[in-house]
Amino acid sequence: MAARITPMESGQDLSEDAGSLPSPFDELGPALLARRAAEQLQAELRAGHIAPGLPTSLLESAEGGKMFGVLVARLPTGELGFLRAFSGMLAGRWDVEGYVPPVFNRGLRERLEPEGEATVKSLTARAAAARSAPEYVALRAESAALAERHARELSDLKQRHDARRKDRHVRRARLQASRTGGQDASTGTGARVETRQPVGEEGLEQPDDGVERSSPKEERARPASAPHALAPASLGDAASRPPQDEPRLPLASTLHALDQEGRGDKAARPPLDEPRSPLASALHALDQESRGDKAERRRLEAAHEEERQRLAPRLARLERRVRALERLRHAVSRALMRRIHDTYEIPNALGERSLLRALFPHGEPPSGAADCAAPKLLAHAQALGLRPLALAEFWWGAPPPAGGRVSGAFYPACRDKCGPLLPFMLKGLEVAPPRAFAPLPPPTHGLRVLFEDTALVIIDKPHGLLSVPGREASLTDSVLTRLRARYPRATGPLLVHRLDLDTSGLLVAALDPRTHAALQRQFEQRQVHKRYIAWVDGLIQGEHGHIDFPMRVDLDDRPRQIHDPVHGKPAVTEWRILERASARTRVALFPHTGRTHQLRVHASHPLGLGAPIVGDRLYGRDGPRLMLHAESLTFEHPATGQRVTFESAAPF
Structure with a gap:
């Protein structure tokens, strides 16, 4: 099935066919030639027809729409025309009349x-x-x-x-x-006291057994040969022990040692039959x-x-x-x-060919590699001997389940599938370097401070000014750098939260680490009340609602965020309609979590409002500015403990 080369409509300025081919990875949108060709195809899609027998309504299913592409080329006749393609399969078919074939x-x-x-x-x-x-x-x-x-x-x-x-x-x-109380009752002081028998001169206890005994002095006066000195009944009796300095007879010493050993054993080991207390x-x-x-x-x-x-x-x-x-x-x-x-045998303008797996690290291309619109278009143009002049890709139909695509919006070639592939296919062609997004010069006027005291500062950030410095050396100007210049004695991280480059509105900064920690704790515990104002591109049904679905960064298309019910982090937003005008709706947004791009994704995704914020270059259509403003901020002042509210009216 041959692909149709569509002539460019007459009456258009078609003079941009000289010079280098704009990079497919250009982030600032397609060249004028490619945009004009895309608008012709979009007009056909808008009329309800993809191809004979394939209505555009197929792209509004729950599975989402499709990425389409156009490639403008100079025809052998000298006229300009363009090829058209779609990514992957369409309605279960690789081949659709009027579109280029697959590469394999x-x-x-x-x-x-x-x-x-x-x-x-x-x-x-x-x-x-x-x-x-x-x-x-x-x-x-x-x-x-x-x-x-x-x-x-x-x-x-x-x-x-x-x-x-x-x-x-x-x-x-x-x-x-009870044990402590018993001791207190017997002594009055809690000390333990034992009742003992009267003690003789040598400090030895006298047994109270009714037997009359001699005093220790009398015992010492008794002759050593007296039978009483060796009487078994007297062995072990403390009263019979001679003074330490008096020599004992050998037999007496032996019996005394055995007696002392027995006493030690008894003291260490109470009898087994002795009852416990x-x-x-x-x-x-x-x-x-x-x-x-x-x-x-x-x-x-x-x-x-x-x-x-x-x-x-x-x-x-x-x-x-x-x-x-x-x-x-x-x-x-x-x-x-x-x-x-x-x-898949991949060609380039030098006449070289390579197997697809040879172009990817470890020989493992991702699923769908070489099935995107851009490689299909370049491969077919080379097969026909056409010189590519400009290329554009755009989304048409319902957003994909993960979100991040808006019908009619242009997107650069994807990095994960086309990143290793297209550079090889473009060999032999003069290709301009890709243009990356660069913010406009930030506002030169100073920060607008709404409130300040010894603990914190409330700033009204203008759109176009970074909250913190960027990674590139040219992106140093930011709210943080201006705060440090204004408050040189301030310590700690200063900024407690951030706003996107394109978002304007209220920011709170702490002038010391203790205040910063207290405010950050309120943000983490969701004790800070925030209200944003936005204009969205579309008419929203209903008057009030909640959006609750998890999000994460798109690893293949940073910094975009996508919906991911498995690996995403919770993100909750409350919304309320304020005004409807023409094809737009003014809404108040109340984020209960603080995910990156949360309000922008919740506005654009079909599980949210299904209407991107006006001027959103990532999730909608680019414009003079992003119509999103942080209007109100309420929290507990760490120094006073009072609940305070600050407001800044939206400038749109």
Whole structure:
């Protein structure tokens, strides 16, 4: 099916066909020639026709619209015309009348794709059947129920043990208090006092057993040979011990040493049959209760493990089978994709050709590489011997599920798929360097300070001024640099939050680290109330609502943010209609979170307002300025503790 070369409409200024080819990666929009060609194609799409038999309404489905492209070239007749293309497939077809064909070798692909896809589909079906097998489903359900019951039983046991532990703490505290109270009652001071028998001159206790004994002096006066000195009844009796400086007989010394050793053992080890005190017994019982709880948990965990082990081997066997089938399907799918990639032979203006995989790091092109509109257009122009003059790509139809595309808006070639590919295809052509977005010179007038004290400053930031310096050396002017010049004695990070370059309105800065930490804590805890005013491009239905969907940065198209329900961070915005005029709506926006570009994405995405903010070069259409202004800011002043509100009327 031959692609149609559409002649450029007469009456247009078509003098921009000399010089270099504008870069497909140009961020400032297409050249005039490419824009004129795109407008012709857009007029056809707006009339409701993509091609014969394909209405434009196909692009309004939930799957989103399509990226289209045009390439202006000089025809052999000397006239200007353009080729048209779409990315990927359209309505399940690679070939659509009037559009350029795909880049791959059709014959090779037709030979390998049906068989390879059939194999992948078969493995996919087998893996799905294994996952849905009755035994596998039943075992997974039983395992889930078992895990739920185990968690519930452990939780119940923990609650019981926690209650018992608290009860033991109370009882132990009462026992300790009773012991202390008893000591206080006996001494009046809390000191422990023992009642002892009268003490003799040598300080030894006298046993009160009714036996009349001699005094220590009398004992010392007794002759050493007296039978009483060696009487067994007197051994171990403290009263019978001779003074330290009096020599003992050998037998007496031996018996004395044995007696002392026995006394030491008895002092260290009380008899086993000696009863514990009531306090010691009560404390021991509490310890036993604690050990009992730990043993009870171990028994429950062991019982749970035994139940799991009865189920685990059967479930593990089936899960291994499912994983094996999925690994096999993945390996076969990757091998098929490599073979499909090798059906793409990429040409350039020098007459060179390269396999697609050779142009990408590690030989792994992303899915859809070489199927974008730009490589299709360049490959077909080279096949026809045409000299490219200008190229443009634009989105048409509903936004993609992730957002970030607006119908009719122009976009540069993508970096992930076309970044490694197009430089090779453009070899042999004179190509201008890509123009990158550069902000206009920032306003030269000083910062407009609405409020200041010794702790903080409220600034009304103009649009076009960065909040903090950019990475490039030319982007040093910012709110932060101007604040540091104005308040040279201020310490800490100063700015508590930021506004986009294109957004105007209120910013709060702290003049010391303590105030900064206090304000930042209020932002993190969502205690700061913010109100923004915006004009959006479209008429919004309803009067008030909430937008709540997660966002993250588009890794392939920074700094754009996209909707990602899996990896995105929560983002919540409240909105209220203020005015409707012509095809625009004025809204108040109340962000409850502070994600990058949150209000811009929530306005443009179909899950949000479905209407980009006027002048949004990233999520809508470029204009003189972004119609977004931070109008009101309310927070608690860290120094006074009072709730304060600051306002700045929107300048539009």
